[in-house]
Amino acid sequence: MGLRVYIITRTLLTIPTLLLLLTMVFLVMRVLPGDPVDLHFERKGTPEQIAQMRQILGLDKPIWNQYVDYLWGIVDIGYLLQHGYPNLGKSMQVTSQDVGRQIFSVFPATLELAIYSMIIASVIGILLGTVSSKSYNSLLDHVIRGFGTVTYAIPVFFLGILFQLIFGVYLHWLPVSLRINPNVEFPAHVTGLFTIDSILEGNIVKLFESLKTLLLPSLTLGIILSGIFIRLTRMNMLETLRLDFITAARARGLRESTVTYGYALRNAFLPILTMMGLQFAMLLGGAVLTETTFEWPGLGSYIVGRINYRDYTAIQGAVVMFGLFVTLVSLVVDILYAYFDPRIRL
Amino acid sequence: MWNKVELSIVVLVLIGIIVSSSTMYYTTTVMSNLSTLTSDVSTLTENVLNLTSSVRDLATITRVLAEAMGAFNETLADLEARLAAIEASLAAKAKETLIVGTTDAVENTLDPAQAYDYFGWCIMQQISGTLVSVTPGSISGTDFQPELATSWNASTDGKIWDFTLRQNVRFPDGTELNATHVKYSFDRSIALIPSTPDGAPANLYYDQIINRTEVLSKYKVRFFLNNAYGPMLGIISCRASAIVDPTYAPWMTQVNYTADHARSSTPLAFVGPYYLSKWERVGDRDIEIRLDENPYYWNATSGYPKTKTIIFRFYRDASTLRLAVEAGDIDMAFRHISALDVLSLQTNTNVKVWIGPGAPMFFMCFQEDHAPFNDSRVRMALAAAINRTAVVTTLFPGLANATYSMIPPGMLAHGDAFKELGDANLTLTTSLLAQLGYSSTNKLKFDLWYESSGHYQLSAEQAALYKAQFEASGVMEVTLKPADWPSYRTNRNNGIMDVFVYGWYPDYFDPDDYAFLYWASWLNLHYDVWSPTAYAQQIALYDQARYTTNTTLRIQLYNQIEDIAADQCSIVPLFVTKLWAVTKPKVSGLVLDITQDMRYWLIYIAG
Amino acid sequence: MPLLEISSLAVDYRTSRGTVHAVNDVSFFLEKGETLGLVGESGSGKSTLGLSIIRLVPYPGVIGGGRIKIDGRDIVALPEHEMQTFRGTKVAYVFQDPMMSLNPVKKIGAHFVELIRTHEPNVSKKEAFERAKTVLKNLGIQPERINDYQHQFSGGMRQRIMIGLAIALNPDLVIADEPTTALDVIVQAKILDLLESLRKAYQMALILISHDLSIILERCDKIIVMYAGHMVEYAEGTELHDRPAHPYTQKLLQSIPNIELSDQKLTAIPGSPPDMLNPPNGCRFWPRCSYTMEICRVKEPLLISIGRNHLVKCFLYGEKGVQSE
């Protein structure tokens, strides 16, 4: 009951945030010196060229109209339903394709990568974090903290390259690029997540192959991220373990495992969850580099590829997409929080 | 003080990782070694058979054992059979599909009225047909063989060309190819030129060369040219002259990629060895192109294509492509495994490296609007300072040839006009620049631009080398300026780069398609503005060479053009890169010749 | 054999800035059904002492020496899992702050069920649940609230629940560490009475830890006065009330308002407890003592007997009296 109300209000609250976010993307793309078309033509385009491009991009209109068009394009449900993707304008490349279509076609790849690396990161992070907090100030604790700090300091693509070198070049265990072994047909497109699709298709080989290909990128990103998760878990656990009800539980002679997981972790979990939610933005940032390293055909590779064409609409669209994604995730996280925490629910 | 639970969890996770990775390792090895496995199994079975027979001789032992053994080797035989079946199916599958990894991608469209990129043309060559084609393996690139036309002849003044079409060439829908299709194709391309100014027909001046086309009979078509035109057959054989299928090639509109519908993504008539069965783009990238055997191919009777299916996988990065072919993920890597990798791959027994003659020409351009590059002495000074051989031997060992002529080695009229300037001829450089008052104290300062997004191979490394070579003279100071390909190209159009290296990829194989580069308008160097006399001379010679069919005369004319060029140094030829492909050892049939074409229908995989 | 026997116990906190001797050379014993009061200012080590009995001295504290025997078994060396079975079954602990002592994300019932089934694995969930209900009834809480969360109860209620959890497996010894400090006065009495009655009903021994001497005097058979980690005086309730020996004890007594002597003047103790990182030499109380002698500054007094079951740690009663029996 209370929960439902909370969810509704929270959802409503995201609208202004979203609006703000979109506005900022718009501004950032506009505030920058020189306008995209000039940049596109390296400030030397002929007037006709520029005029034509401006017209295609709707940059000939006054800024206010541009703003409205831009927002409308994103919220235009009719267009979304008709085409299956929002109206994010036309690509500046010759093909002049819909940016919306392009972005929606690459998004599942990023989603898949994000999900799996999140899982890996959380498992490693929560596990090691708990362990090190339990053995506070012991050697183990220092080792784990060290691991956490170092992983934070490694450039994600460097780790990626090392993995390619080790598992791809030397050991020949795992494929080092693309989304699935090239001599395997793609699973039938349903969700766009290859693992899910191949399960739906009931094809073990494809599932196995896609997992195999997924392993390196998600491991790379997961490990990089796990550093932060370890730190978060450790901190929260240390704070929780210091609370009276833990000692009280021990005084009642409950098993140490019960105390650690049933009491400490269970209570520390919610803050950890929210903080992890915040880290999602960082995960996506890392995803861009991971994708370029492993040639993972996702939103990251897309944005990087478009940069090489100064494709301003595409970049804007991709950035917006990232923003929407993050906002959505934080919404979900908050709702989960409410769901798990009785204090909020009642 | 952490208890067993956690310890066990940690251990489990570690074990999990190890186990999973090792299982992958094993499965992969098993898949690859399936054949050996089978043979082992079979030998094992034989042994067991012998064993059982010998066992039977021992009457005293109960036949229970014998039966057990029987059952055992039955199961073994059964297993063997199954493995054999799997192997057979796999082998068969491998035989009839060739998986090709490439860093190329269709730049824009597969419409001959527009497409003007290597990979677009490559795909078009597999799925469509032209009237004539260059004979595979041709040295000069000027030997032609009948394709959709069985015979042709030109009038004595070279202004009228007749082509007799091959009969019973059918589109997949059954309609037979006839002269109207040919006329339609050329008329459409020419009609579309205004709306596609950067398309191939526009760049090859179809509208200026071809006056009109005429259908003489069902199988006879005639071309009226404005002037006699030497490289006519070259033009006719190039992909911009591919025949289209009117049902998919609307008049006056260019055909673009349409998602999830391969057929309507191209206007081409599917009269080639293959047809386009799948073209998938994700975001801005091709991720899969699939070609399947065309059952209606006119030459199918002589066993083409040799491989039923070609699947293209697309890589952004040459090094990952190399890893893929090395790991055996793909059967063939074509365009572009980096030159550095080819060397190390040549010693690798798991792959086969194919190297063919080169045609792509690389040359250095000077923006003459930026003084002092409007002075031929400055240009010549730089030209003399360059050390081509050093560049080729260090960056492209065995994969490129230094050239002192804009016309590539092996081709008609290839000369060595620029030899007189020499390689790293710094005395000349310094003396020339001294005339203009440049010295070690007053250095000639300029920007050297290079392409930084991998469109040209090792362009950054090249730039570093040129910089070093220029500065070795002690009278120059070079600033390197990177620019990714699109910026590079737009910079070229807008003439904002002092000095830059550019590449030329031939459309047809004739000096005619190279010599003009010295003053090519699209380079925007404004040579014609700053050296009008030399320009006038050269263009006159060029036109004369173009509008004659007398080979010896043409050679003389081109040589004269090159001599003037060597004095002017409007642009300086550097080197020609060869063509190379890397395949699995069992892949054969690649024909790499000066045309740079990859004729996939000739490729087969040895069983 | 006494239920609890502690001899020359020492508890140290090994911090990065040095070692703190929070409990020093404490010895006493406790019979079944007895009540012992531990009194002293905050930081005097009484809570540490209490926690050390269930071996839960918080990090970085360690039991530095001495023996703690429960039913004649020394628990100092006991392996963790055995110790764990001890807690809750033999010895139970009631904490100061009921607000913080329950798991906020667990229902009340769950606490009981978990407790019972940890120590008596063969008891079914249902059974445990029923038992929990009866316990709650005894504590005067409607059994149907068993499915509520802690944040839905008042402070007093929560402390009742804590007590309920403590006695659920009727242990032989309950340690109540300032059980009422966090509660308002009316509730205090109620809770203490509840403890008292339960103790009688279940035949438990009780260690009552408090900074409030009056409460201790009211309810304890034996009393230990602690100062800066030392036990400075040990006596039975009445004895201590009538004949307080140690100056510190006397000061404590004077600080209690007393109805009988209306003309009594209340005096606070001057100064503040010492910094445990570097305590004063000699007797730790001398800086605040009004009878300080030379020797007090240099030499630490021994715990000497000055009568039946009455020990004191002070030079006022002789250089070194007879060591207690």
Next chain:
Amino acid sequence: MSEKKIRRSILARCIPRLTSLAKKGPSGWMIMIGIVIVLTFIVITMIGPWISPHNPSALFIGPPVASPSSQFPMGTNFLGQDMLSRVLCGGSVMLQVAGLSVLICFIIGVPIGLFSSYSGGFVDSACSLVMDALYAFPGLVIAIAIAAMLGPGVINMSLSIAVVYIPTYFRIVRSQVLSIKELAYTEAARAAGAKWHTILFRYIFPNVIPSIVVVTTINFADAILTAAGLTFIGLGVSIDVPDWGLDLTMGRKLIANGAWWVITFPGIMIILLALGFTFIGEGLSELLNPKLQH
């Protein structure tokens, strides 16, 4: 007091501080190690051009892609450049970018944070709304977008990174100010009629500094990593500038040939530098975290 004197006295004050850190347990050690690493790197980068055996951008000092040897301890890259020299000199770009971006963040983020939170009301809520929205954004993505629009180069990289980090400063400053604002002594000062700027700069600002320092160090680390990332996707510097990020990107072409040294050494340098800053940050935050005091 003469410039030299000042420097000496600062040193005199710093060194004992450094050593005394060790007494503060593991976190103290972390800080000390971090500071040592960072200082070493700065020094190396400063004197790199003099101590490096060869000119870092000179071509074919040795054979191309030569594995580490006595002559070339870190081997050579594809252009026969001496990796050791490049490693010694390659830090400058990154340090410049990091320093510049941090400076920009500090100059913009801190004042906004101070004033908006001190003044409170509509301004504050507006600022924090914007900042939160920006904060919840994938930093690298927006950095990439901006860098793409501005084109490659040191300044542009720093700018794009700065934009990403300003919110972090804003948030931290704000939270601090809000907590301190309510403290008794600020109240007292206000009651005593102190001017707003007195309160802001004499009472509040000093208390904000520690947490800003923490953020700054973390920001340094991230800036370095982000700079490397931008270089990796081709928004970096031109090939004749020695830079670890660039070496990593270029060297990547060679890994398939097993030329591990081309990427390993620059990679390790980046990691170490980032690690140094992270250590300082982590140690400090640990020390300053009241919840973890014993």
